[in-house]
Amino acid sequence: MSETILIVDDDKAIANLIEIYLVNEGYQVLKAHNGEEALERLVRSVPSLVILDVMMPGLDGLEVCRQIRSSHAMPILMLSAKTEDMDKIMGLMTGADDYMTKPFNPLELLARVRSLLRRAYGLNVKANKTRNANVMTFDSLEIDKATHSVTMDGKPIHLTSIEFGILYMLASQPGRVFSAEAIYERVWNEPYSPTFTTVMVHISKLRDKLEKDSGQKWIHTVWGVGYKFDR
Incomplete structure (x- = not known):
């Protein structure tokens, strides 16, 4: 269909x-x-x-x-x-x-x-034989690639596909710094735009959703370099 x-x-x-x-x-x-x-x-x-x-x-x-x-x-x-x-x-x-x-x-x-x-x-891939292959857990935060879902303390956090893509990319390699260009090209799957405001805006909204109830900061800005996921 x-x-x-x-x-x-x-x-x-x-x-x-x-x-x-x-x-x-x-x-x-x-x-x-x-x-x-x-x-x-x-x-x-x-x-x-x-x-x-x-x-x-x-x-x-x-x-x-x-x-x-x-x-x-x-x-x-x-x-x-x-x-x-x-x-x-x-x-x-x-x-x-x-x-x-x-x-x-x-x-x-x-x-x-x-x-x-x-x-x-396209991110809703079929689950692997073991659920853990699709799920990343960081304290109270759980990111499930197979179901394209995110929960905090068991409560769902509603993300757009772009926000999920950014979070999944960063969380897949905790501590690694990704530039705005790298995030855009891998999540948007197209050449980087000369302006970084698009990535910045989506990062801002993603942070708001993740930190609203937990008060814990998950996504950090490395000034002049990019962004990283860290507990």
Whole structure:
């Protein structure tokens, strides 16, 4: 069964254009033309990925993203006519996994969609014969690669696919320092962007989720070098 993608954009011409390219690639498509309609669709059906416009009348894309993230972890690709770095950071801080500015190349959008889906669901590999082969435990923190899940004191921590990818990469080699470039290229699986803000924003959100209840710092910044996982 092919993946289902929800397109949320008040510009019907853009939504229809994206739909054509996605359908030609074999994806199933749902569409919503405002934030309220998008949230209603999510009650009835949970898509594999959401393509979300930022600037919509009524409930804008940032608020829709926040509400989606309160209960869902599917990848969100945000679209916006705003090109400033702060706009991108705001989108990522609200929970988006990736951000593209309008106008965009539909072929690049398809590449981003494929990358996000591969990253989100390709990590759900079949479990090995022994569960311990997939599970890493650090005190009260447990990271399970097979189920793509993280728990703290037995309580689930809801991470996006990007956040899980970063955490798994760092925790796989505790104490090793990874540069922003290395993290981006291995987790995003594409050449490093000249700006490091994308990695920085996701690291910040990941830290907040891990440290919210435990008060323990797991991810450390090594200034001028990168980031490491350490107890």
